[in-house]
Amino acid sequence: MRVFGQPAGRYLPTLDGWRAIAITMVVASHALTAQSEHGGGLVNLLTFRMGTLGVMLFFAISGYLICTRLLVEQESTGSISLPSFYIRRIFRILPAAWIYLAVVAGLGAAGIVTARWRDIAPAAFFYANYAPPQSWFTGHYWSLALEEHFYCLWPAILVVTGRRRAIGIAAVLIALSAALRLRFASSGDLPGYTHLRLDAFMFPCILAILLRRESFAKRFAAAMRPAGWVSLVAVFAMGVAAAVLFPVLREPQRIFQSAVLPVIIAATVHRPGDWVGRFLRLPALECLGRASYSVYLWQQLVFGFAPGNWPARAVSLPLLIGGLLVISEASRRSIEEPFIKAGKRLASRSRVTVGIS
Numbered sequence: 566m567r568v569f570g571q572p573a574g575r576y577l578p579t580l581d582g583w584r585a586i587a588i589t590m591v592v593a594s595h596a597l598t599a600q601s602e603h604g605g606g607l608v609n610l611l612t613f614r615m616g617t618l619g620v621m622l623f624f625a626i627s628g629y630l631i632c633t634r635l636l637v638e639q640e641s642t643g644s645i646s647l648p649s650f651y652i653r654r655i656f657r658i659l660p661a662a663w664i665y666l667a668v669v670a671g672l673g674a675a676g677i678v679t680a681r682w683r684d685i686a687p688a689a690f691f692y693a694n695y696a697p698p699q700s701w702f703t704g705h706y707w708s709l710a711l712e713e714h715f716y717c718l719w720p721a722i723l724v725v726t727g728r729r730r731a732i733g734i735a736a737v738l739i740a741l742s743a744a745l746r747l748r749f750a751s752s753g754d755l756p757g758y759t760h761l762r763l764d765a766f767m768f769p770c771i772l773a774i775l776l777r778r779e780s781f782a783k784r785f786a787a788a789m790r791p792a793g794w795v796s797l798v799a800v801f802a803m804g805v806a807a808a809v810l811f812p813v814l815r816e817p818q819r820i821f822q823s824a825v826l827p828v829i830i831a832a833t834v835h836r837p838g839d840w841v842g843r844f845l846r847l848p849a850l851e852c853l854g855r856a857s858y859s860v861y862l863w864q865q866l867v868f869g870f871a872p873g874n875w876p877a878r879a880v881s882l883p884l885l886i887g888g889l890l891v892i893s894e895a896s897r898r899s900i901e902e903p904f905i906k907a908g909k910r911l912a913s914r915s916r917v918t919v920g921i922s
Contacts, residue, residue: 596868628768
């Protein structure tokens, strides 16, 4: 079944472009953040916010993409295979993540970097968002842990309850996350605990379900013409700025951000021919988007060797970024792609279907 404005297959145009933007924000955040007595406080604050927004963008992409793919599978085959889904996810995520950790562990054993077992274990077993490692070189695994928890949770909910009840469950999880966050409302940074962040995934899942309805998809595509999309982005930007200037708005803005980001993303999927869709499908952005997972893994190691003071850091950045792109592309070709293909072959041979309504 093809829904108006919605690609019928598993590939969703423009999402690689969004991944490229998200990873650029994260890399820029880590590349420009320097710890030095010579200053950088304001720049560090701005780059930290940019990196946080980049991670939130990744969450929105994951929620929308995973839910849409599951629904497309159900529409095309009549059922969803949880074993096949988890096999594909395991082969997609774990090999590259564990090889990176093996490299870090080796460098730690050699005394080149600071990374101990108490840093490696939470990252390797995806509970780093609850037991944050002290090493910079594994610090980014908090977001990977959160994504893995979402992968474990949502497909099972969708299969067991069906898409209609799943919307209600997602709404309850959003309300629960927002209520639990109230105790952290007065603090500066929100912990990466899964139960405090589920709204970042649930809003895009709800939108993905709604957009499989032809009538809703038509109205959505009509509303998200370029003028409407630009207006939405402007409102989103004002919301982010207001939360930075007025801390009392920080928690409402978090919910607003989780709700609006998937709309901004999905609009370009449904209208890939608009100017923003064409921009997101530029070959350079699509290439960077496909390599974004490897870039995310290895940028932490590369920038761990960056000088702490601003002048030296500025001089070293071109070399560091060039090295990062080389390492990431090698990782994508030699680790990610072979394991992804192996996972797809194994998943196709062991497909056990479970129907949903």
